[in-house]
Amino acid sequence: MKITMSRRAALGLGGAAVAAMVVGAPRGAFAKNDHADLIKAFTGGKEPTKGKVKLDVPDIAENGNTVPLTFSVDSPMTADSYVKDVLIVADGNPRGGIATFHFTPSSGAAEASTRIRLAETQNVIAIAKMNDGALFIDSKPVKVTIGGCGG
Amino acid sequence: MVTRRDLLQLAAATAAIAGAGGGWSRAFAQQRLSQADLLAFEPLGNVTLVHVTDIHAQLEPIYFREPAVNLGVGGAKGLPPHLTGRALLDAYKITPGSALAHALTDEDFVALAKAYGRVGGLDRIATVIKAIRAERGERMLLLDGGDTWQNSYTSLATKGQDMVDCMALLKPDAMTAHWEFTLGEERVKQLVDALGFPFLCQNVRESEFEDEVFKASETFERGGVKIAVIGQALPYTPIANPRWMIPHWTFGIREKELQAEVEKVRGEGAELVVLLSHNGFDVDRKLAARVKGIDVILTGHTHDALPEPVRVGNTLLIASGSHGKFVSRLDLDVRDGKVKDVRYKLIPVFAEAIAPDAEVAAAIAKHRAPHKAMLAEEVGRTETTLYRRDNFHGTLDDVICDALLAERDAEIALSPGFRWGATLLPGQPITRDDVYNATAITYPAAYRMTMSGARLKDVLEDVADNIFNPDPYLQQGGDMVRVGGLAYTIDIGKPIGSRIGDLKLVRSGAAIVPDKDYVVAGWASVNEGTEGPPIWDVVFAHLARLKTVAPSGSGNVKIIGA
Numbered sequence: 001m002k003i004t005m006s007r008r009a010a011l012g013l014g015g016a017a018v019a020a021m022v023v024g025a026p027r028g029a030f031a032k033n034d035h036a037d038l039i040k041a042f043t044g045g046k047e048p049t050k051g052k053v054k055l056d057v058p059d060i061a062e063n064g065n066t067v068p069l070t071f072s073v074d075s076p077m078t079a080d081s082y083v084k085d086v087l088i089v090a091d092g093n094p095r096g097g098i099a100t101f102h103f104t105p106s107s108g109a110a111e112a113s114t115r116i117r118l119a120e121t122q123n124v125i126a127i128a129k130m131n132d133g134a135l136f137i138d139s140k141p142v143k144v145t146i147g148g149c150g151g
Numbered sequence: 152m153v154t155r156r157d158l159l160q161l162a163a164a165t166a167a168i169a170g171a172g173g174g175w176s177r178a179f180a181q182q183r184l185s186q187a188d189l190l191a192f193e194p195l196g197n198v199t200l201v202h203v204t205d206i207h208a209q210l211e212p213i214y215f216r217e218p219a220v221n222l223g224v225g226g227a228k229g230l231p232p233h234l235t236g237r238a239l240l241d242a243y244k245i246t247p248g249s250a251l252a253h254a255l256t257d258e259d260f261v262a263l264a265k266a267y268g269r270v271g272g273l274d275r276i277a278t279v280i281k282a283i284r285a286e287r288g289e290r291m292l293l294l295d296g297g298d299t300w301q302n303s304y305t306s307l308a309t310k311g312q313d314m315v316d317c318m319a320l321l322k323p324d325a326m327t328a329h330w331e332f333t334l335g336e337e338r339v340k341q342l343v344d345a346l347g348f349p350f351l352c353q354n355v356r357e358s359e360f361e362d363e364v365f366k367a368s369e370t371f372e373r374g375g376v377k378i379a380v381i382g383q384a385l386p387y388t389p390i391a392n393p394r395w396m397i398p399h400w401t402f403g404i405r406e407k408e409l410q411a412e413v414e415k416v417r418g419e420g421a422e423l424v425v426l427l428s429h430n431g432f433d434v435d436r437k438l439a440a441r442v443k444g445i446d447v448i449l450t451g452h453t454h455d456a457l458p459e460p461v462r463v464g465n466t467l468l469i470a471s472g473s474h475g476k477f478v479s480r481l482d483l484d485v486r487d488g489k490v491k492d493v494r495y496k497l498i499p500v501f502a503e504a505i506a507p508d509a510e511v512a513a514a515i516a517k518h519r520a521p522h523k524a525m526l527a528e529e530v531g532r533t534e535t536t537l538y539r540r541d542n543f544h545g546t547l548d549d550v551i552c553d554a555l556l557a558e559r560d561a562e563i564a565l566s567p568g569f570r571w572g573a574t575l576l577p578g579q580p581i582t583r584d585d586v587y588n589a590t591a592i593t594y595p596a597a598y599r600m601t602m603s604g605a606r607l608k609d610v611l612e613d614v615a616d617n618i619f620n621p622d623p624y625l626q627q628g629g630d631m632v633r634v635g636g637l638a639y640t641i642d643i644g645k646p647i648g649s650r651i652g653d654l655k656l657v658r659s660g661a662a663i664v665p666d667k668d669y670v671v672a673g674w675a676s677v678n679e680g681t682e683g684p685p686i687w688d689v690v691f692a693h694l695a696r697l698k699t700v701a702p703s704g705s706g707n708v709k710i711i712g713a
Binding site for chain 1: 625
């Protein structure tokens with residue numbers, strides 16, 4: 001498996017746990033998130049089908065700087081039928097790209113776990129491209145809180 | 152109000168009714184309340200589960216007023232535990248003015264509190280537990296739902312040792328946790344290692360590889376029945392409390408892992424599966440409908456007290472209140488791996504009716520002795536009831552917010568929506584003990600900073616969504632952050648970003664401007680390195696100047712859509 005990853009995701013993986021301010025730094029105004037363009041480039045404009053790919057992220061992130069993400073794609077991973085690429089994007093970060101994972105039949109299974117960085121509450125989207133060009137999608141919202149008052 | 156007619160209906164032939172004050176006479180109330188009556192229970196079956204939770208380190212009896220406002224959203228709207236006051240009494244057919252009515256609601260609180268006296272006290276809880284153990288012997292299992300080791304002066308000063316030592320005398324079989332984690336990883340491990348009974352948290356994992364940090368479950372044999380107890384810590388601990396204190400641990404509900412654990416213990420022969428939970432009631436109600444194979448969920452965290460179990464499918468949910476005010480007794484008849492029958496009593500611990508257990512009383516006295524004179528020192532007086540519970544404001548937090556505004560010279564004060572903190576009655580002196588009972592935490596710095604109007608709204612929106620998101624799995628428990636110097640409206644039915652409106656400075660009536668900066672003081676920030684004096688010193692300084700406080704409790708929050 002080969003992974004290409006955005007600088008932002010790589011920083012998230014670095015794992016230096018910087019505490020999110022409860023009442024501190026303001027949420028800045030960011031440039032328009034480019035996740036839609038990235039999806040379009042990946043799919044060639046074709047609409048992916050819901051299913052096959054399963055994204056596992058927490059409902060609420062304990063730490064937006066390092067959010068655990070796991071995905072798996074239902075595929076026999078044989079020479080005739082396998083997952084080629086999986087694109088992960090987020091629709092609320094300053095930049096939409098998180099990572100693209102590349103598989104071959106010898107990967108055995110199309111699944112991976114990593115940590116990603118999320119700047120605020122948003123959707124994380126995974127799109128799998130099969131060797132025959134078929135596209136599958138899953139999407140999950142992740143809440144990134146400013147801080148709680150539980151007790 | 153308790154009417155004269157209510158009183159007459161209730162009065163036993165021998166009881167006398169007070170003339171003055173419109174309330175009950177002490178003699179009358181106490182004549183009606185006896186330890187034997189409070190403990191009376193016709194035993195059933197072969198297993199007795201005894202549950203205490205959310206004691207919040209209250210070793211001694213206190214007053215505790217239940218909320219008047221505790222709104223449910225989504226599927227929980229209008230359902231227990233979101234019934235308060237008269238609606239709760241009507242739903243459970245409880246006689247107004249009765250001891251149970253007083254224990255469960257804020258109805259006519261002051262008069263009834265004066266009549267029935269204080270509640271809780273770990274020595275009284277010990278008496279109740281020892282009596283049940285004497286009766287049920289090896290059929291009994293004692294389970295502590297957590298929030299036990301913190302939020303009093305002595306628990307802070309001893310880093311939870313006072314509670315661990317005193318609880319040990321009650322011989323619990325297992326516990327789970329939440330505020331315990333605010334003692335930090337190292338101290339928690341140290342206390343757990345010497346505990347002598349399991350500290351169960353299936354949903355706490357080491358953050359790199361998600362290995363278990365604590366045991367997920369423990370199996371017991373009671374009354375010939377194999378019982379598996381699975382522990383569930385507060386899933387949102389690293390969000391609701393400082394994550395930097397537990398940097399190597401990750402939480403979450405971990406529903407899939409919980410289901411797997413239930414199947415594992417069933418496979419190993421468990422005939423009764425109990426979830427000892429600190430999820431909060433609405434989270435557990437949702438979980439009960441999704442995770443199969445749990446017989447009983449002993450709920451905690453949200454401090455709800457319900458006189459009857461709530462049934463979801465084949466799962467019974469028990470809500471045992473907080474602050475040592477109640478002990479739950481659940482008798483079960485378990486045969487052939489099935490629960491055939493149950494009987495339940497939420498036992499109110501009225502401190503004047505239940506005799507203190509001498510052994511535990513001595514242990515409490517020993518822990519408090521070095522600090523007794525300091526804690527008893529009067530630092531002020533209140534003319535109105537000081538309480539914390541209610542979704543949006545409490546008079547106790549009004550005092551804290553006023554102290555922050557005055558002593559830290561701020562325009563706006565924020566106080567966290569903690570649900571713990573004892574109640575004080577009008578006319579009662581405020582002691583140092585009382586102030587610590589409302590503020591004792593390991594991250595007490597009272598910060599002062601500037602915040603833009605937009606940021607302020609974001610903070611309120613964020614906290615509101617933690618409480619009023621219609622999906623219980625996104626609710627963290629706790630109440631709305633309390634505000635001083637600021638007024639706003641909230642429409643709890645709206646989504647995040649559009650609940651909060653009409654923000655105004657109370658003093659001038661001026662609208663809050665998004666890109667203008669305001670001076671804000673608050674406490675209990677979850678950020679590492681927050682600076683400021685401990686909140687209790689801020690409150691002491693304020694009371695020293697004012698001498699007397701009298702918050703009206705009217706609040707600055709207008710609620711829509713409830």
